Every structure is written in C-alpha cells, then in structure tokens.
Amino acid sequence: MHNHLIVLVTASIVALAAPSLFERYEAKMSSGRPEALDRGPDVVEAAAPAPGMPRETRIAADWGGHFTTDAMMNGRSIPVIFDTGASRLSLDEATARRLGVTPAAGDFRHPVQTANGVTMAAWARIDLVSIGTVSVQDVDAMVVRGAALPKALLGMSFLTRLKGYSVEDGRLTLRN
Template structure:
C-alpha cells in the first residue's frame, strides 16, 4: 500500500506549499486552459480573469526583482520606501522591501537618495546626482578604478561639502562620481566610519553620530 505521507515527502517543498505568486499563476493557467476547452460567455469570463491574474503576477514579480538592476534605481522613490526616524540622537533606518537600507540625504543643499552599502569602500554619486548637487570631479586628482560586474571602469573623485540627514552631518567628504551606476547613489564605509557607531537590530539599521545635530 502506498503511503500518501511518503509520496508528499518525495515532492519538492515549493510544490507541496507553493509561494503565493506561483499559486496565483497556476490558478490563472488552469482557468485559461479550461476556458480554451469550452465556449460561450462563461469561457470568455474565465479566460479574462485568468489573463488578468497572470498580468498581475507578472507586474508584482517585476516590482520584487527590479532592485537587482541598478539602472532601475530612479524608480525606487515611487515604491514607497520606509522613512528614517531620529530617536535619542540616533538615526533608525528600517529595512526596505527590496532588502536594502535607503536614506534621503541633503547633499550641498540638494535632496539625494542613497542606498547604504557596507561593502562599498567609498561613497559613490551617480553622474546625475553629482550634477544636481553641483558637484564636479576634481581635475587635479587621478581617476580611480571601480570593480563592477561588467569589468573595471574608471571614475572621477570629488568632494562633498556637506551631507546631512536626521541628526547626522558629514563635511568635506570624498566621493566617487561614476557614470556607470545607472542613477544609483551609494553611501559607503568612508561615511559610516565617521560615525560613533552603527549596528543592525531586528532589521533596523541604527546610526549613531559622534556629535548629533538638531533635527
């Protein structure tokens, strides 16, 4: 006699308990298939709803994975990212749905969105972000080499007069200006090392300045 429990154990977990997106896609495909076997108004209605669900699944999947490509960075503000909060002088940055920490900073008086990246040695501004903030590359400094997924590329160095958000202010900070980030601005370790400390607690990035500023 075949043990149903043994049969279920042999199946992959995603098939026993499929993720919501996969389950919705399977239901939609069943509806479309059944509609193709019949005719009349009911079949057309089933086909319409099946295609509608498939379109919704595709749209949600695109929104979930769009962050994998930095060229989509300029779309991030429209997704509704959580805002940083100041508590006791510390800045608390919630984890966004895309798995990154984002902050809204004031760079030389210009509002600029950054992704916090502890793996980046130096803070990087996109060419667009640098232009908006009035930051130009220093012609007296040699270019640096950035290691990217598409190979090594040269980028220019520059200096930011002030970078402020919450109770944190960084002055006279070196940055890299790159045309290869697709609009993505990255807050790197040369900024984090200026802080008194930083840590992650329960999915929240907590930044502690050495000298908290009034908000």
C-alpha cells in the same frame, strides 16, 4: 425671556464699566511710566538632544533587506542605499552635477570595480551629508564615469565618520 434679561443686564454692566476702564488705561499710558508686562514663559528646547548625547537616526530595511533613504547632500535630496562593501560614497556623473561637483575629464583616472564591470572614477568631496539628525562634513566620494546609478551608494567614507552604526531588528541605526 429670562435668558434675554440676563444678556441685557450683562451688556449694560459692560457698557457702563468700559469707559472708566479705558480712561484708567489712558491715564496710565500718558503718565510717562512704562507699562509693566507679565514675564513670558521660559523657552525650552525639548527636541534638542542633551549635550554629549549622541544624535541617532533609524532607517528600516526595505522589502529586499536593503537600507535605502534620502540623504541631504550639499542641500539637495539624493536617494541613497547603504553599502558597507563600497569604500566611498559613490555617485554617477548626473547626480554629482546636481550637487555642484564637476570633475574634469582628466580626473577620471581611477579604475573601480562595479556590478557592471570595471569603469573609471574621479575622486571628489561632498561638503555635507545629512540623514535625519546625523550629519557628516567633508565626505570623500567618487564620481563614476558613465554609470547611471539608480541610487547613490553610501559607503564606508560616510559610515566610518560616525560614532557608530548598528543593525538590529531590521533597522539600521546611525549615531554621531
């Protein structure tokens, strides 16, 4: 009973005060003066690296010791494996088509050694390759004819464009 009495008294006070508060607010709004608002909080971009600080992305080795991940190439997610033995980013024809890269038949004039033997490749360029916070524009690539690569090879044409990369404790660190 005591709790009901407290709720009833509080509700009565609010009911009596509300009309006068509303009338004061209405008079203030019709006075023609702009309503003063509290200044909002300052915006802080805590996730952005400080100017001059390198951006880093770390990739853990898989069970076989290889560094594999998905890279964004020309806005598409492409599975890649890092290969320091590959001079360029290497793609098969199907993956290249997904990225909007379609070499003409006559462009396949460069012999390349693959794990499956010698085949022909066409030189190409990928507009943007991003892995995590690390991005490189205009990456030289080669499109390998007839190969069905399970993953694109991310070779030295990407890695040498970074500020650095290192392997430590089973993790590849990319910096730019």
